[in-house]
Amino acid sequence: MERHLAVLALLLRGAVAQILRYAPVERLVGPEFFQHWNFYTGPDPTHGTVEFVSEPEAWNRKLLSASSLGVFMGVDNATKLGSEGGRKAVRIESKNSYNGGMFVLTLDHVPTACGAWPAFWMFGDDAQHAWPRWGEYDILESIHVQDYATTTLHTRASCDQREVNNGIDFVGQGWAAGSAGTNKAKNCWVKAPQEYDNQGCGQKLPEGSFGPSFNKNQGGTFVAEWDKVRKFMRTWFFPAGKEPIDLVASAPQPDMWGTPNSFFTLNERWCTADHFKNMRIVFDTTFCGDYAGSTFKAMCPWLKTSCEDYVRNNPSAFSDAFWSIQKLDVYQKVDAATLAVPHRAFNPNPTRSLEPSSMLRDRRAPPLLSLQFAFSCRGLKAAAPVVVVDDAGETTSESPSSNGRLRRMGSTTTNCA
Numbered sequence: 001m002e003r004h005l006a007v008l009a010l011l012l013r014g015a016v017a018q019i020l021r022y023a024p025v026e027r028l029v030g031p032e033f034f035q036h037w038n039f040y041t042g043p044d045p046t047h048g049t050v051e052f053v054s055e056p057e058a059w060n061r062k063l064l065s066a067s068s069l070g071v072f073m074g075v076d077n078a079t080k081l082g083s084e085g086g087r088k089a090v091r092i093e094s095k096n097s098y099n100g101g102m103f104v105l106t107l108d109h110v111p112t113a114c115g116a117w118p119a120f121w122m123f124g125d126d127a128q129h130a131w132p133r134w135g136e137y138d139i140l141e142s143i144h145v146q147d148y149a150t151t152t153l154h155t156r157a158s159c160d161q162r163e164v165n166n167g168i169d170f171v172g173q174g175w176a177a178g179s180a181g182t183n184k185a186k187n188c189w190v191k192a193p194q195e196y197d198n199q200g201c202g203q204k205l206p207e208g209s210f211g212p213s214f215n216k217n218q219g220g221t222f223v224a225e226w227d228k229v230r231k232f233m234r235t236w237f238f239p240a241g242k243e244p245i246d247l248v249a250s251a252p253q254p255d256m257w258g259t260p261n262s263f264f265t266l267n268e269r270w271c272t273a274d275h276f277k278n279m280r281i282v283f284d285t286t287f288c289g290d291y292a293g294s295t296f297k298a299m300c301p302w303l304k305t306s307c308e309d310y311v312r313n314n315p316s317a318f319s320d321a322f323w324s325i326q327k328l329d330v331y332q333k334v335d336a337a338t339l340a341v342p343h344r345a346f347n348p349n350p351t352r353s354l355e356p357s358s359m360l361r362d363r364r365a366p367p368l369l370s371l372q373f374a375f376s377c378r379g380l381k382a383a384a385p386v387v388v389v390d391d392a393g394e395t396t397s398e399s400p401s402s403n404g405r406l407r408r409m410g411s412t413t414t415n416c417a
């Protein structure tokens with residue numbers, strides 16, 4: 001009997017030590033928001049009628065603001081451009097890159113306008129690994145005045161999601177349509193047959209997850225969870241006020257939330273987890289181009305002009321093409337046992353720990369959570385520095401003849417009709 005108890009105790013100890021919980025490691029809000037990002041100023045890889053401006057220019061033109069109340073990222077809504085050039089806007093990419101985690105975005109306004117194509121997404125690349133070697137996870141993307149967002153993966157070959165079931169694994173508005181009649185876009189490879197060039201595999205989030213109705217309803221929260229160990233990417237949309245209380249309390253337990261609004265498997269049989277690596281977070285708003293250009297006439301039929309002309313010459317039509325963000329938190333999994341232990345035992349310098357850590361921007365956070373952040377941030381920083389690993393020898397682009405990056409990152413023409 002005693003021996004059984006000892007074995008049981010051992011088993012329990014083993015089990016307890018393995019419970020992982022999400023803890024916040026970065027809070028990208030407040031006046032310092034823009035310090036976490038690089039401003040991309042190159043040509044739009046998606047051929048948009050846009051000019052991505054530098055950070056100083058964006059501030060000068062009042063396209064940005066950041067305070068404890070939130071972050072604003074708009075587009076130029078004062079300039080008429082005539083017949084050439086692109087509307088000024090911003091595209092920012094996080095200085096950190098990630099290999100998993102949970103990304104929680106709370107907004108009260110998303111960009112919406114005929115001709116606009118805003119997105120919140122992640123992708124990885126470096127000089128040796130051209131897109132899509134390290135993949136792309138479009139958490140939110142929408143066009144024109146559409147009232148929902150789509151979540152899409154774009155990958156190199158061998159990432160097929162056909163075992164994932166609409167209505168069982170995810171609930172929303174189902175798969176995006178492919179290019180051949182009634183087929184669905186379940187293959188994430190950017191060159192998949194029966195899909196538009198670089199279409200990727202797409203799942204449509206519920207009505208109200210974007211556009212004018214999202215803005216009218218005070219917005220909401222999106223959670224993107226990328227878990228290489230459990231082998232999936234899951235995305236949830238919660239309308240404002242409908243966020244789970246554990247999430248509001250910064251202790252999210254996504255397994256309690258029910259079926260996600262988007263689900264992609266990273267099971268090795270269908271899509272190995274190494275399709276995604278070293279991804280940076282991106283916000284951008286572009287206009288027309290590969291996707292919003294080809295859909296403009298169908299989706300904004302009351303405008304009797306071309307997408308490009310409309311974007312160039314109707315500045316005030318873009319006054320709603322702005323992001324207003326309350327929160328962008330990044331969580332990583334930590335051993336739950338470490339969260340439960342009184343922090344004093346772990347802290348060599350207890351007086352300092354009572355101050356919010358440098359990562360903790362939200363001074364309104366309750367003290368208990370502040371202590372957790374201070375601990376978890378330190379722990380994570382020590383355990384998992386953001387390192388971009390060069391694994392030479394891997395395929396670096398889809399086709400040797402292309403110069404790599406297609407829709408997002410390159411100059412090759414695509415047709416995402």
Ligand SMILES: *[C@@H]1O[C@H](CO)[C@@H](O)[C@H](O)[C@H]1NC(C)=O
Nearest residue numbers: 074077078316318319320322
């Ligand atoms: C530009 O957009 C901002 C944000 O919606 C708005 O406050 C401002 O009045 C607009 N300016 C013009 C000239 O329309």
